[in-house]
Amino acid sequence: MPAADDSSTLLEVRNLQVDFRTRHGIAHVLDGIEFSLSKGEILGIVGESGCGKSMTALAIMGLIPSPPGKVAGGEIVYRGENLLKASKERMRRIRGNRISMIFQEPMTALNPVFTVGDQIAESIVLHQGLTRRAALDRAVELLREVHIPAPERRIGEYPHQLSGGMRQRIMIAIALACEPDILIADEPTTALDVTVQAQVFDLLLELQQDRDMAIVMITHDMGVIAEMTGRVLVMYAGRIIETAAVDDLLQNPQHPYTRGLIACVPQLSDEPEAERAALMEIPGVVPPLTELGVGCAFEPRCGFRMPVCVQSRPSPVAAGAGHSAACWLMEEGDRP
Amino acid sequence: MSASAGQPLLKVRDLKVHFRTGSKGPFRKPTFVHAVDGVSFDVPKGTTFGIVGESGSGKSTTALAIMRLAPITGGTIDLAGARLSEAEGNELLALRRKAQIIFQDPYSSLSPRMRAGAIVREPLDLMDVGAPEDRDRRVADLFGKVGLRAEQQALFPHQFSGGQRQRIGVARALASQPDLIVCDEPVSALDVAIQAQILNLLRALQREFELTYLFISHDLAVVQYICDEIAVMYLGEIVEQADRISLFKRPLHPYTWALLSAVPSAASKRRGRRRVSLEGDPPSPIDLPPGCRFAGRCPFAEDICRAEAPARREIFPKHWVSCHRVGDDGVPPHRTVPLSNGPAEP
Numbered sequence: 001m002p003a004a005d006d007s008s009t010l011l012e013v014r015n016l017q018v019d020f021r022t023r024h025g026i027a028h029v030l031d032g033i034e035f036s037l038s039k040g041e042i043l044g045i046v047g048e049s050g051c052g053k054s055m056t057a058l059a060i061m062g063l064i065p066s067p068p069g070k071v072a073g074g075e076i077v078y079r080g081e082n083l084l085k086a087s088k089e090r091m092r093r094i095r096g097n098r099i100s101m102i103f104q105e106p107m108t109a110l111n112p113v114f115t116v117g118d119q120i121a122e123s124i125v126l127h128q129g130l131t132r133r134a135a136l137d138r139a140v141e142l143l144r145e146v147h148i149p150a151p152e153r154r155i156g157e158y159p160h161q162l163s164g165g166m167r168q169r170i171m172i173a174i175a176l177a178c179e180p181d182i183l184i185a186d187e188p189t190t191a192l193d194v195t196v197q198a199q200v201f202d203l204l205l206e207l208q209q210d211r212d213m214a215i216v217m218i219t220h221d222m223g224v225i226a227e228m229t230g231r232v233l234v235m236y237a238g239r240i241i242e243t244a245a246v247d248d249l250l251q252n253p254q255h256p257y258t259r260g261l262i263a264c265v266p267q268l269s270d271e272p273e274a275e276r277a278a279l280m281e282i283p284g285v286v287p288p289l290t291e292l293g294v295g296c297a298f299e300p301r302c303g304f305r306m307p308v309c310v311q312s313r314p315s316p317v318a319a320g321a322g323h324s325a326a327c328w329l330m331e332e333g334d335r336p
Numbered sequence: 337m338s339a340s341a342g343q344p345l346l347k348v349r350d351l352k353v354h355f356r357t358g359s360k361g362p363f364r365k366p367t368f369v370h371a372v373d374g375v376s377f378d379v380p381k382g383t384t385f386g387i388v389g390e391s392g393s394g395k396s397t398t399a400l401a402i403m404r405l406a407p408i409t410g411g412t413i414d415l416a417g418a419r420l421s422e423a424e425g426n427e428l429l430a431l432r433r434k435a436q437i438i439f440q441d442p443y444s445s446l447s448p449r450m451r452a453g454a455i456v457r458e459p460l461d462l463m464d465v466g467a468p469e470d471r472d473r474r475v476a477d478l479f480g481k482v483g484l485r486a487e488q489q490a491l492f493p494h495q496f497s498g499g500q501r502q503r504i505g506v507a508r509a510l511a512s513q514p515d516l517i518v519c520d521e522p523v524s525a526l527d528v529a530i531q532a533q534i535l536n537l538l539r540a541l542q543r544e545f546e547l548t549y550l551f552i553s554h555d556l557a558v559v560q561y562i563c564d565e566i567a568v569m570y571l572g573e574i575v576e577q578a579d580r581i582s583l584f585k586r587p588l589h590p591y592t593w594a595l596l597s598a599v600p601s602a603a604s605k606r607r608g609r610r611r612v613s614l615e616g617d618p619p620s621p622i623d624l625p626p627g628c629r630f631a632g633r634c635p636f637a638e639d640i641c642r643a644e645a646p647a648r649r650e651i652f653p654k655h656w657v658s659c660h661r662v663g664d665d666g667v668p669p670h671r672t673v674p675l676s677n678g679p680a681e682p
């Protein structure tokens with residue numbers, strides 16, 4: 001993956017801070033998030049639940065629920081415009097039009113009382129000012145594009161008449177209705193069977209190539225990261241702890257958390273070994289974000305912890321071209 | 337994990353679970369969901385038998401039928417020499433002590449109003465296991481075995497993380513000292529980093545107590561890791577069955593082959609390989625097609641596949657497949673399709 005040149009940069013997130021007010025105090029759910037996204041790029045965001053992956057997506061979409069949430073600082077620059085400064089009206093024009101999102105659960109993200117045709121047409125009427133009839137024609141075209149058989153019949157059906165894979169295709173068709181520059185996919189295949197997941201992946205890759213659309217792929221599955229993405233952000237407790245090109249990340253992970261994420265999952269093999277070693281465990285769980293100390297958030301679960309890890313938080317250190325990790329081991333020079 | 341000779345601990349023969357569905361009425365023709373339709377397998381003591389398949393394949397219904405939690409339409413289930421499928425009343429209660437289940441979702445399978453200690457103790461009291469005065473000690477002991485602290489017995493389920501809740505579920509299943517534990521997607525609802533903790537725990541407990549597992553999962557990598565023998569189910573039937581080495585080394589059924597190719601993997605050897613795209617979704621288990629149930633999605637189907645149901649054949653020692661297109665010499669129809677490049681057309 002070559003370094004992004006500035007002309008092709010679509011989106012730039014700088015020092016993004018998002019806080020949530022909770023019963024137990026202020027939680028910094030996103031803390032200093034920085035990354036950029038280029039045209040046609042597929043960027044992966046990986047981590048356990050509660051690491052801030054989905055919150056990053058919601059922040060870009062301007063959908064942080066407020067209160068209790070609040071964007072406390074930073075910039076999200078889309079084609080030179082800071083979205084955090086944009087009016088509600090302006091955000092409505094961008095959301096679902098230039099930047100679209102598909103969600104994990106296609107069952108709950110679709111409205112059960114409207115036909116799928118109406119739900120696709122809604123965004124076309126709103127953003128492109130077409131008549132309902134013209135929008136429905138466009139909906140048929142979109143369904144054909146996401147490989148739904150007999151689209152003329154399907155637009156008159158309701159979500160409950162469709163299978164899980166079909167529903168996710170409808171979600172993708174809605175997201176693509178206005179030909180967005182950026183598609184944010186938040187665990188788009190977690191609820192789907194593996195053969196259907198493969199179909200959805202093929203579709204996303206095809207659309208990304210045909211339209212030069214950028215995709216932000218949010219997942220907890222390193223296998224999905226490996227197959228789908230070009231560059232990866234690894235998140236832990238609201239921060240980016242490692243970023244690298246996907247091959248570099250998988251072959252040469254630097255942060256102990258990244259190593260753990262790769263090693264804790266059994267890998268499918270064509271030639272399984274007769275003897276099976278115990279899987280590597282990451283002990284414990286993600287800490288509550290209201291209880292983070294001044295040190296590294298991963299320190300309580302880390303097998304390489306040192307005195308410095310409790311005292312202060314490591315900053316990202318370069319580990320090769322386009323590869324950086326925030327870990328004190330990097331500074332010490334002796335890596336895990 | 338040596339399989340002791342002689343009778344298998346669990347013996348399932350031609351198991352059928354059909355559910356009646358649709359509107360009922362005197363003049364309506366009844367329709368049936370063939371959730372499990374003629375499934376047979378043996379599980380030797382101390383081993384792990386995996387059933388893998390997609391949603392609707394009947395893998396969970398098979399597990400529930402073995403726990404006698406789904407109505408059995410036909411066939412037999414024998415557990416430790418006793419006819420579990422026909423047991424009723426006290427005999428069934430006694431057999432239930434020997435078979436326990438761990439459920440998928442540790443959030444909904446534990447009562448939110450009971451303390452963790454009481455949840456683990458309940459089966460001991462219900463099944464009258466051991467002397468009542470020893471039960472407190474046994475519960476504390478079980479907490480230790482699954483990696484929880486004895487004082488955590490006083491907490492309620494919401495005070496535990498997902499992984500810890502699943503440990504409570506494991507302790508509850510172990511309480512009656514069962515021979516067989518049915519694990520129904522035991523790690524699917526857990527965060528990736530937590531799955532390894534539970535899988536390692538299950539393997540350690542198996543070695544310690546010579547437990548036998550029936551392991552239900554949709555995750556092929558997990559199944560390959562934890563199971564000794566694996567059955568692949570599709571629409572209520574076992575289409576292929578083999579030990580963990582043979583199944584993954586030489587998958588014979590085109591469905592197994594397609595499933596394996598569809599798993600996204602971070603392993604360098606598998607990167608960049610071609611995914612086999614199956615068209616469409618599995619057909620409904622209500623109106624089953626004649627012939628092979630996979631024929632509608634199979635890229636290699638011929639006329640015979642749509643006309644005649646394939647018989648189960650043992651192609652390699654203890655490696656069975658039900659597919660017309662697999663040669664007796666063990667050459668599967670996908671043999672000539674390269675997975676590394678080019679389209680996956682036959």
